[in-house]
Amino acid sequence: MNYPTDRKESKNILLQVIASIPKGKVSTYGGVAALAGMPRHARYVGTVLKNLPAGSKIPWHRVVNSKGESSFPPGSDHWQQQQQRLQDEGIVMSGRKIDLKQYLWTP
């Protein structure tokens, strides 16, 4: 059998990957997709996170775009949430971006 074309499965795999990002590190949408074995599905990762029930234990804040920025509109609630949580994990930001060279999770 090939790789999971079942939406249900693939979604769980993505969530599992995201859940395994260690505290203090981050990953990118594309990175998560790749680690989950589905290249070019960066946008799908976003779609999945969007549908997460509020209060989910999934560390969605550890997923940023390839530039190391939050994908949310600067200043928005989610944006602040994310910034806050990342900072609480010891991640230092230079401006609105974080240094992927330093914080990107590489298993």
Next chain:
DNA sequence: GATATGACATGTT
């Protein structure tokens, strides 16, 4: 099934 949308990525200006 055609068209639009989006928590993306990458290459060009």
Next chain:
DNA sequence: CAACATGCCATAT
């Protein structure tokens, strides 16, 4: 470095 253009692909209408 920032703005713009293209490519990508699952979902929603």
